[in-house]
Amino acid sequence: MILRYLLRRCIFLLFVIVGVTGLLFLITYSIPVDPARVAAGPGATPKQVENLRQKLGLDRPAYVQYLTYMKNLFRGDLGKSTRTKKPVIEELKSYLPASLELMVAAMLINVLIAVPFGVLSAVRPGHLADSVSRLFAALGMGLPLFWVALLAQFIFYGKLHVLPFGGRLSTSLLPPAHFTGSFIIDALVAGDWLLFKDALVHLILPAIVMALPEIAVTSRLMRSSMLEVLGQDYIRTARSKGLPERLVVGKHALRNALLVPLTMVGMQVGWILGNTLLVETVFSWGGLGFLAFNAIYKLDFPVIMGVALVMCFVFVILNLLVDILYAYIDPRILY
Amino acid sequence: MKRDNSKTTDVVRHSPPGATQSRGRMGNLLRRIRIALRFNRLGVVGLFLILCLILVAIFAPLIAPYDPSKLNIQERLQPPSIRHLFGTDAAGRDIFSRVVYGARISLRVAVVVVAIAASVGAAIGMTAALCGGLIDEALMRFTDIFLAFPPLILAMAINAGLGPGIESAMFAVAVTWWTGYARMIRGQVMTTKNNLYVDGARAIGASRGRVLICHILPNCIGPTTVEVTLDAGAVVLTVAGLSFIGLGVQPPTPEWGAMVSEGHGYILTQWWWPTFPGLALCWMVVGLNLVGDFLRDLLDPRLQGRSG
Numbered sequence: 001m002i003l004r005y006l007l008r009r010c011i012f013l014l015f016v017i018v019g020v021t022g023l024l025f026l027i028t029y030s031i032p033v034d035p036a037r038v039a040a041g042p043g044a045t046p047k048q049v050e051n052l053r054q055k056l057g058l059d060r061p062a063y064v065q066y067l068t069y070m071k072n073l074f075r076g077d078l079g080k081s082t083r084t085k086k087p088v089i090e091e092l093k094s095y096l097p098a099s100l101e102l103m104v105a106a107m108l109i110n111v112l113i114a115v116p117f118g119v120l121s122a123v124r125p126g127h128l129a130d131s132v133s134r135l136f137a138a139l140g141m142g143l144p145l146f147w148v149a150l151l152a153q154f155i156f157y158g159k160l161h162v163l164p165f166g167g168r169l170s171t172s173l174l175p176p177a178h179f180t181g182s183f184i185i186d187a188l189v190a191g192d193w194l195l196f197k198d199a200l201v202h203l204i205l206p207a208i209v210m211a212l213p214e215i216a217v218t219s220r221l222m223r224s225s226m227l228e229v230l231g232q233d234y235i236r237t238a239r240s241k242g243l244p245e246r247l248v249v250g251k252h253a254l255r256n257a258l259l260v261p262l263t264m265v266g267m268q269v270g271w272i273l274g275n276t277l278l279v280e281t282v283f284s285w286g287g288l289g290f291l292a293f294n295a296i297y298k299l300d301f302p303v304i305m306g307v308a309l310v311m312c313f314v315f316v317i318l319n320l321l322v323d324i325l326y327a328y329i330d331p332r333i334l335y
Numbered sequence: 336m337k338r339d340n341s342k343t344t345d346v347v348r349h350s351p352p353g354a355t356q357s358r359g360r361m362g363n364l365l366r367r368i369r370i371a372l373r374f375n376r377l378g379v380v381g382l383f384l385i386l387c388l389i390l391v392a393i394f395a396p397l398i399a400p401y402d403p404s405k406l407n408i409q410e411r412l413q414p415p416s417i418r419h420l421f422g423t424d425a426a427g428r429d430i431f432s433r434v435v436y437g438a439r440i441s442l443r444v445a446v447v448v449v450a451i452a453a454s455v456g457a458a459i460g461m462t463a464a465l466c467g468g469l470i471d472e473a474l475m476r477f478t479d480i481f482l483a484f485p486p487l488i489l490a491m492a493i494n495a496g497l498g499p500g501i502e503s504a505m506f507a508v509a510v511t512w513w514t515g516y517a518r519m520i521r522g523q524v525m526t527t528k529n530n531l532y533v534d535g536a537r538a539i540g541a542s543r544g545r546v547l548i549c550h551i552l553p554n555c556i557g558p559t560t561v562e563v564t565l566d567a568g569a570v571v572l573t574v575a576g577l578s579f580i581g582l583g584v585q586p587p588t589p590e591w592g593a594m595v596s597e598g599h600g601y602i603l604t605q606w607w608w609p610t611f612p613g614l615a616l617c618w619m620v621v622g623l624n625l626v627g628d629f630l631r632d633l634l635d636p637r638l639q640g641r642s643g
Contacts, residue, residue: 012479019480027496135377143618144572146579147595147613150602154610266636274487278576282599293580296495307490308484315485 079302086305097181098285106210118222137184140216166283225260266319371633381625394439399432405411422607433589451509456516464524496580504583523555565627568620
């Protein structure tokens with residue numbers, strides 16, 4: 001049954017990939033900037049531009065260009081960066097691990113803080129606790145992250161001097177030997193504790209800032225879902241047979257209540273991916289967001305599209321994983 | 336024929352269950368507002384925040400002490416003082432005046448983007464729900480493609496393609512945003528169109544358009560209003576985010592996101608420059624979120640049963 005579901009999802013995935021690349025191609029195709037002109041450089045004569053246009057196949061009909069684009073895509077060729085002249089795929093490979101590291105850290109912080117917070121406010125529904133959590137939710141969702149990131153730098157680096165300003169490592173340290181691309185994991189593999197500690201300290205601030213809006217959402221969802229579950233008959237049964245409250249809440253209710261926030265994890269990954277653009281820019285965190293930011297300033301179109309494509313893939317695939325995990329946690333779900 | 340139609344629909348207008356006299360309706364609404372405010376006191380705060388902002392936007396020329404784009408190199412990078420409430424930026428422009436004028440831009444962004452997104456979404460959602468079959472399937476799969484993008488990323492790609500600027504930023508965000516409305520309104524129409532009173536209206540001979548506008552659409556207005564209010568905050572944040580990374584509104588236009596972006600290199604030395612525009616952004620978005628939350632409570636049938 002689950003196999004059939006997976007197969008259906010994979011077919012849908014293929015459809016989404018065609019759609020997404022089609023949409024990105026459409027954007028690239030319809031930009032007012034002439035790509036041949038940009039690629040030829042500012043000093044090129046009209047004849048040179050025309051030659052290049054033919055060489056790049058930009059004079060062919062749109063559907064031929066799209067098919068060529070797709071063929072190149074399947075070979076892993078996303079074109080060359082107009083800024084560094086390196087293949088886009090190479091750029092993406094070197095920047096992706098940093099973004100994933102930051103994303104995973106933010107998600108972990110989100111779950112570790114929001115779940116207990118939500119459970120607590122559901123178990124003790126006081127008017128004050130409810131108001132505080134409502135206010136926090138409105139604030140957490142309403143804060144411009146790039147601004148929060150700046151304030152965090154101002155407070156924790158500028159005033160308190162407890163955390164670094166930005167970057168992934170102190171300038172005096174060299175990155176560890178490349179293994180996964182995540183400095184924390186690579187430093188652990190190399191057994192370099194100093195490097196590990198330094199990378200971890202650099203991760204704290206950006207990860208917390210990224211997690212803030214997600215904590216607001218998850219804790220609210222967790223609270224309402226927990227309240228719903230606690231009102232059900234089997235909880236009353238568990239209580240009436242004399243189970244301690246700790247067990248009723250922690251074991252019987254929690255597992256079912258976790259399902260609702262889990263459905264949101266997929267969506268949250270989407271928001272986090274978008275937010276990497278802003279947070280990485282402020283913290284000079286060498287990930288995809290930082291890469292995109294620099295590409296935007298130099299109008300490096302192939303790189304911008306490459307980043308959009310990769311982030312989209314990460315989003316779609318993680319959503320698929322969440323669906324599978326959902327079936328695993330709740331055995332009642334049949335596909 | 337026309338006269339005949341209006342007669343029949345008059346009957347239909349009174350036929351939905353629960354339809355009461357207009358005075359009763361007003362009283363009912365006021366009662367619900369009172370109950371919702373009791374259960375959600377923060378709604379008052381939200382309404383206050385947004386009302387202030389609208390007043391500031393309307394009376395910007397009266398409130399702002401200086402011209403928002405007037406350069407004054409002698410007074411550059413001044414800290415907040417009586418003369419310059421929020422200090423000045425590197426070009427000596429008064430940040431308070433710029434923040435005040437920024438309210439106009441952000442309100443316009445919120446209204447325009449949400450209006451475009453909601454109309455496009457409503458049109459697509461309704462078409463899908465009413466036509467059904469292959470058209471429904473095709474439109475919904477088309478929507479899914481847009482949903483496969485993380486929101487800010489699609490807006491970034493489109494905005495980068497169109498080139499920087501407030502119009503292209505608004506267009507980019509609207510293109511990203513309509514999907515939510517399409518799905519929601521499709522769902523609403525799907526559930527409403529099978530109601531008995533819709534069948535009744537159709538049976539008496541009301542045209543398709545009339546059934547849609549008079550009987551189906553009113554049921555979509557409530558949830559859409561809540562969604563619109565909650566979305567407006569997110570839209571403002573997204574456009575500000577695009578401005579921050581250099582795509583949306585371009586300096587020297589006094590847009591809050593662009594102002595934070597301009598001042599972001601000065602956070603350690605001239606903290607006031609990026610701080611106050613960001614604070615204004617928070618004011619607006621938190622206000623919109625609180626109002627949205629309040630509206631949701633207002634329309635929540637579970638709250639209606641509670642005694643006032």
